[in-house]
Amino acid sequence: MKKGFFLGLLLTAASLHVNAQALMGTNFFDNWYVGLNGGGITPTTHAPFWKSMRGITGLEIGKQVSPVLGFSLQGLTGINTTKSKTAFDDLNISFNGKMNLNNLFGGYNGVPRLFEVEAVAGVGYGHNFQSQAVGDERNYITTRFGSSLNFNLGESKAVTLSLKPAIVYRLDGDRPQALNVNRSKIELLAGVTYHFGNSNGEHYMTLVEPMDPLAIEAVNDKVNHLRGEIQVRDQALAEGAAVIQQLQTQLQNCQNNQPEEVAMVVEQTQVRSLESMVTFNLGSSVIPNSQIPNVERIGIYMKNHPASTVVIKGYASPDGNLEFNQKLAQARAESVKAMLMKKYNISADRITAKGEGITDMFSEPAWNRVSIATLNENNN
Missing domain, CATH: 2.40.160.20 (Porin)
Structure with a gap:
């Protein structure tokens, strides 16, 4: 027995x-x-x-x-x-x-x-x-x-x-x-x-490392967001190609001594900056494992685009002491900056880390414990 x-x-x-x-x-x-x-x-x-x-x-x-x-x-x-x-x-x-x-x-x-x-x-x-x-x-x-x-x-x-x-x-x-x-x-x-x-x-x-369902959902949302941006850019490229074709036609008419009055309006298309959001646990500035893919997207992009820079803004939820939350917001921004420098070898002069203190941009307090990284593409 x-x-x-x-x-x-x-x-x-x-x-x-x-x-x-x-x-x-x-x-x-x-x-x-x-x-x-x-x-x-x-x-x-x-x-x-x-x-x-x-x-x-x-x-x-x-x-x-x-x-x-x-x-x-x-x-x-x-x-x-x-x-x-x-x-x-x-x-x-x-x-x-x-x-x-x-x-x-x-x-x-x-x-x-x-x-x-x-x-x-x-x-x-x-x-x-x-x-x-x-x-x-x-x-x-x-x-x-x-x-x-x-x-x-x-x-x-x-x-x-x-x-x-x-x-x-x-x-x-x-x-x-x-x-x-x-x-x-x-x-x-x-x-x-x-x-x-x-x-x-x-x-x-x-x-294999199990993926956090919330992280997967966040990645899918970001992919869909990027696809939307690609569609906007494709549309802008198509419009630009149409303008180029029109200008080439006008140039050819001028060369053939066929002047004509041309009224042309050029619209500038503003391309939105790329952003990535990293969420933190209550009172912590340590990047959770589930949020590492959000930092990785910024690091890989900056390695592939050496002229790009990033501004990282750290925030804290309204919970707790005001002075502590202001320091915590700065620490969260610095935490993302440190990972970009150490893991992806991004130069410090390409990264700006700012602590923005507490915020209530989201209705759910826990969602305000974030760092938001905004890329400047600098393609010129």
């Missing part, structure tokens, strides 16, 4: 651990592998350990369901050392469940560790091959409990070398449901495993 309860806790912890992560490369055809195993097996009791050991070999096909849980189908056959004339005297096919203890207790960092330990438990079918002169063949159920000591090699972690100690019980004879050590064997295997490529381009699962 206690063992079952403890196992249930481990499985629950593994499930919660996996669900807490955002993973790529988890489709049905991802994380499959094939392995070749070989080693020896010897009776657990009533026999010399090393002298009674005989060779076994086989294949294993499996899938890693999550960084913690996996399963495999393993087939092993024993090399005959008895009087029977068969080359292989037994066969064991087992379905194994695996739990990666490193990822369960230490978390998964997006890349397999160089060395990892798996706990393995399985149930299978066993069959003894005998020539008629020696005895009858037998079928039976087996269970396996063991571990896998894995060494993940290479930059792509596509190959794993493993040591696989286990104890295998035969469930036949008297009281077949009992795990009788006298009907068990010690299995010592070494194996090499190849992990097939995944849909994410790797041979293992990778982590």
